[in-house]
Amino acid sequence: MMPNGTDRISKHPIQQAREKTRVARQELELAGAELQLTTTILERALPPQHKVGDVRKAIDQNGAAAANVAEASEELAEVEALLAQEIEERQRLEREIAQRG
Numbered sequence: 001m002m003p004n005g006t007d008r009i010s011k012h013p014i015q016q017a018r019e020k021t022r023v024a025r026q027e028l029e030l031a032g033a034e035l036q037l038t039t040t041i042l043e044r045a046l047p048p049q050h051k052v053g054d055v056r057k058a059i060d061q062n063g064a065a066a067a068n069v070a071e072a073s074e075e076l077a078e079v080e081a082l083l084a085q086e087i088e089e090r091q092r093l094e095r096e097i098a099q100r101g
Contacts, residue, residue, distance in 0.1 A: 012087075012090070014083060014086055014087055014090065015087060017083055018080060018083040018084060018087060021076055021079050021080045021083060022080055024076055025073050025076035025077055025080060028069050028072055028073040028076065029070075029073050031069050032066050032069035032070045032073060035062055035063075035065050035066035035069060036063075036066040038062055039059060039062045039063045039066055042058075042059050042062070043059060046059075
């Protein structure tokens with residue numbers, strides 16, 4: 001039995017794509033926040049004399065990864081918005097067709 005039409009099978013593929021995009025964006029946002037927190041903790045907790053060589057490189061790479069994740073999350077938000085527009089357009093066209101029929 002389908003619970004109030006929310007079963008994934010009942011959703012149009014573009015709606016499924018939008019939902020997957022939303023979930024992926026949320027997971028990326030969380031991962032980005034965790035990366036940024038790790039970078040901040042390392043920057044604050046380690047004395048300057050320990051932030052050299054490979055440690056410095058690791059801190060910098062962690063910060064760069066956090067920035068990349070944030071950028072990917074923003075791009076997914078844009079994709080999600082485009083999918084929402086397509087869903088609205090499809091629904092409008094379906095209503096128009098139904099009115100003509």
